[in-house]
Amino acid sequence: MTKIANFPPATLEWKKTNRGLHIPVPEMDEHASAPLTCYPCKAKDMQAIALPTARVPQWETRAVEKLQELLHKYRGLQVYLDICAQCGACADKCQFYLGTGDPNNMPVARANLLRKVYRYYFKRMERFAGAEAEPFNEEVLREWYTYFYQCSECRRCSVFCPYGIDTAEITMAAREIMAAIGVATKYVTEVVAKVYERGNNLGIPGPAWIDNCQFLEEELKAETGKDIRMPVDEVGADVLLVMPSADNFANTDTMMAYGKLFYALGVSWTTSTYANEGGNFGLFLNYQNMKKVNRRILDAARELKVKRVIWGECGHAWRAAIYTNTLNGPMDFLDPPHPVHICQFTADLIQRGAFKIDKTANDDVLVTYHDPCNVARAGSLLEEPRAMIRATCNKFVEMPANTIREKTFCCGAGGGLLTDELMPIRMAGGKPRAEACRATGATYLATPCAICKAQLPEVMKHWNVGVKVGGVHDLLSKAMIL
């Protein structure tokens, strides 16, 4: 198990009170997480995603130009950099500060890493008044590369800021600036490059995807005795389902649940080997790649002549999906409403009585629900997954109120952090979620996000919380009578 050398939380006491979870705030420990950085990008991946393959000449100047460009393009960035009162209300709200105690992981301090450069070049008066200002240089770049990749862009801080300052947008801007001068992480760039090459984040080739689908069909046959199909590249299907590719490979219970769902409804559906990924890592890199990854889904939808696109159980897929209309719209060649998340689709059908459900099938577990930051806080799906769980389980318990819904803690690996070299950061950042889960005594943690499903089992194991992690549709699948 990963050793977390200097991180403080182990000794702090977390307990449930009637006002929610008591969240102990660690003492500041400067530079505690400074050594933990992602592996740098490779030239071949950068080439594939139209970014500089090496640090560009005059990168300092180039970075400042890029900052200026972004300031003219994003009102949020401009306003947030200007108006932060440095009040510190957000300081103890980030799971990465709570987990590491490193002051640069306080949202306001993280934002200040960019703000001090902004002040240096664009806020002469503040500089004159003695505010911290620094030119963009190697040292600053190192801080940026470290701490803007210890932020999962989860937006928890924004919920507690009196002006709604969204540090995630500041992180995004910093990453976009770094990308423009040829600085990015191996994990994020590799994933985007794989999407362009193979259609999905995991790099599953088309034939393997088809194989996996056939295998799952056989599994379903063995389980239910019915011919439940897992269609691939079927032109003219009603629905194109874009799920996280991990569902085809790791979270197969969720994938089989989709199959059962459409079988029960009698709706024809398909996946696409061109766009068999809902997830959009472009979101963690720059606008151009986000747009391009997103574009593939609409291209596949046009090619397969489907009537609707439904996004599967994935967090950042949904966060990018809600911008589809802006990025690559209009989507009017599809039936409204669009875009649609599978939880919206299913919750609506359950409410209309489309399925026969035996809730007692889930009586062996006490279920709790983790709001993925991207589904809940960024994607506004607070009720739908809960409605699904209530309709399929008798035993459902919420985690403490200050850790769910729009105040949810990130699993600790969103925003492109789900990579092995960041393991200590991931475990530290996952601590609040683990403690909130422990407080419920639940045995099944449902969550509609592939990143969470990959990260949380490790977190729970690390912090000794005995809970199984799985999808929301998995519960429906178990309770559905075909």
Next chain:
Amino acid sequence: MNDAAMIWNLFAGVLIGLAYLSAFAFVAGLTLRLFLYFKTPVPLKIVQTPGPKNAPGVLARMAGDALIFPNLFQADKALWLGAWLFHACLLLIFVRHSRYFLYPVPELVIDWQAISIYAGFLFPIPALYLLWRRMASARVLFVSGLPDFGVLILLTAIAATGMLVNYYARAYLVDVKAFILGLLTLTPVAPPQHPVFIAHFILVCLLLIYFPFSKLLHAGGIFFSPTRNQIDNVLYPRYVNPWNEEVRIDQNR
């Protein structure tokens, strides 16, 4: 004319100049900045969820942000109380001051007179609390820069000199009003000859000059915060990013 009178006249001139300069810096600086926010595009609709579903809801949210700081309340109750009292006192003090530059004095200002005076007494308490908090909390101290202390000290000094004017320069209030109205009507007259008033006035001018270049911009900027001033309807109708088309992507097929 003797020397003292000459020096005084010169000083009065400088003070009047400073007054106009600071008024100009404040108005022009703030207008330009807010106009910059206004004209900078919002490419993606990113709203703090759960958000208002219609325009009146947005207005209510923004009014709430400006008046009662609901997010801060969730974040930190003590800070909320301190910050709210701080801003409430400032508002009352500001309302009270309008009797120096409005003629005739509005009913409202006269009605508020009684409470406003207490605001002046109360103000140092939240101000000193905020200052104390900046130093006492390691986390807040870590992010505090010189201007963060400076602004608090400046405001406290303005309030303190203001209270002193109220007590030691009361007799000059007629002159004060004449001076201010003179400035406003562009027919400046000499300021009242009282050091406490003059100190108070100079400090206010400094605040006005610094305002548009500092974090104090949150006073107007809060209304431009995209997470708080938009309708939470990203899915429908289609939201258009004005510069989306400029971002080229090859088809890569």
